[in-house]
Amino acid sequence: MTDLGVATPTVAGAGDKPAAATGKSLSVVALRKTYGQMVAVEDASMEIAAGEFVTFLGSSGSGKTTTLMMIAGFVEPDSGTITVGGRDVTRLDPQKRNLGFVFQQYLLFPHMTVAENIAFPLQLRGVPKDEIRRRVFETLDLVGLSGFGNRKPRQLSGGQQQRVALCRALVYRPPVILMDEPLGALDKKLRDQLQTEIKNIQRELGLTVIYVTHDQEEALVLSDRIAVMRDGRIDQLGTPRELFERPRTPFVADFLGAANFLSGRVEHHTDEHTLVRLDTGGLLRARQHALAKGARVSVAVQPGRLDVCAPADAFCSGTVQSVTYVGTLVRVVVNAGANCSVRLEVSARSAPEVGGQVGITADPDNINLFAVESDG
Ligand SMILES: Nc1ncnc2c1ncn2[C@@H]1O[C@H](COP(=O)(O)OP(=O)(O)OP(=O)(O)O)[C@@H](O)[C@H]1O
Ligand SMILES: [Mg+2]
Incomplete structure (x- = not known):
């Protein structure tokens, strides 16, 4: 059971708004990435509004992770531009883009407690100690893990570890959070539960989320819009309804609607x-x-x-x-x-x-x- 639907602590309280709620958005224009002869991503363009949940959906090798990693700054595009909140970040280091990440592997520091893991991005940003303690507490509460702060990651289940990873991305309130198959390692029941939690948190905090999955159902449950990717290109970017009712290609009609x-x-x-x-x-x-x-x-x-x-x-x-x-x-x-x-x-x-x-x-x-x- 999750009480996230009702537990809206002060994370998004007055004066504490995530940057996402201030109307900033993300725009990607004509991104391209090749590896030798292989074109991994071609002509990827999109405008994402503040507070929007957009999912990259496509089969294995279609370029989802590469596109996300270019937005994150871990992969350098051959050409194209990425703008976050009106600022061109295309050639900026990942940590200077102020984006949050959650990956399929939780990548928690094993020697640190849960609270220390979540505090880490705040320490990096020089946030005062009391403020860190308060925010860590609030964020743990948000994902239903109050009281778990002193455990080590190995003392948590997979779903709990993924919640901690989510906390670590949420805690410094980045304007955009990028998630690459964050629920891929979890069983179906836990995945369904965490999908609901992610969606609730995203709505309540007004977060902008770019999410990667190859699971159609997951994409439909979570997304305001879905970018269907195939062979490195976005076949169509639209609301679930548009994709169902007006698929632009046979691939989209088949991939979403069978x-x-x-x-x-x-x-x-x-x-x-x-x-x-x-x-x-x-x-x-x-x-x-x-x-x-x-x-x-x-x-x-x-x-x-x-x-x-x-x-x-x-x-x-x-x-x-x-x-x-x-x-x-x-x-x-x-x-x-x-x-x-x-x-x-x-x-x-x-x-x-x-x-x-x-x-x-x-x-x-x-x-x-x-x-x-x-x-x-
Ligand atoms: N570092 C790399 N060097 C060479 N080729 C790469 C590299 N990274 C990705 N590719 C290739 O680029 C293409 C797109 O890969 P990408 O990881 O973006 O796919 P994906 O849609 O995330 O797939 P999956 O669902 O399997 O995670 C693939 O053909 C992949 O082999
Ligand atoms: Mg991938």
């Missing part, structure tokens, strides 16, 4: 819709899209945005292959012919029978079309 992809060809445009003739034969209505008549397209639609219907009303139909209950939802797989299976997620109440014939329909507004480059 979309179905159906192939077809643009047959006709109306004032409101684009009509696509699917390879499976049916005609599908999608929202208006600037694709030429005759263009080959890939139709992306998320399983949760599809419904079963009578075959006569459907854009495609087929035989129900499997029905799996996941709580109040069921996952349905329909064999739509032409080597095409479609995954749906529907309410358990409208679950079809395995082996039955069903039609599939969707609101045109929930369908995204992507041009297919080579006409195969």
Whole structure:
């Protein structure tokens, strides 16, 4: 159990505001980093507002850590600029950027107590002793670890150690906190709990956080906006809703929404819709899209945005292959012919029978079309 939701001690009290709450922000323009021939990060640009929680999400090797490390100052970019609160910090040493870090490995000093670990960044900054004691106490309280100050890190669980690492980043109230998979080493239950705590603290203190994860769910739970990274580039930066509803690339549609992809060809445009003739034969209505008549397209639609219907009303139909209950939802797989299976997620109440014939329909507004480059 955590009492963080209610425990709002004086860390963000009057006159003690984190710099984040003063309206400063972070901006990154055209960052690039290569290692020999390997382009690790290319053209990464973003504006992050004060108090915003932004997550870099992408698979392994997509450039998340490299981008974060350039912002932190531990990796030097080949080109591009980084501005924190209006100040160009691109060539500044990490400790002069005044950013907080929390890494996957807690990196606590093993010979120091918890309190000494948290006090360390304040000592470096020459904060008076009494002030240090007060802030350490408050910050421990904030993460539910009051009374743990005299323990050594090895006397703590993994989750507790990660809380201490979080304290160490919070204690000097940096305007921006950078976190690289901070919960990666923890089990699922603890991860869920700490996600909630991090989010609560971030909201209460108005912190600006840049967070790295390859876990979609974690990104969705925590973030105001998500930068989906692929091969060193940001495919799309947007709110979770924008990424779900208006994915800019098939990769984003798949990575976040586990979309179905159906192939077809643009047959006709109306004032409101684009009509696509699917390879499976049916005609599908999608929202208006600037694709030429005759263009080959890939139709992306998320399983949760599809419904079963009578075959006569459907854009495609087929035989129900499997029905799996996941709580109040069921996952349905329909064999739509032409080597095409479609995954749906529907309410358990409208679950079809395995082996039955069903039609599939969707609101045109929930369908995204992507041009297919080579006409195969
Ligand atoms: N110091 C380095 N020298 C050479 N190549 C590097 C170095 N650091 C990173 N890379 C390469 O840059 C690319 C991006 O790496 P990065 O660590 O940013 O990925 P990531 O998205 O954080 O992945 P992960 O989810 O596995 O942590 C990878 O292909 C990696 O091999
Ligand atoms: Mg990484």
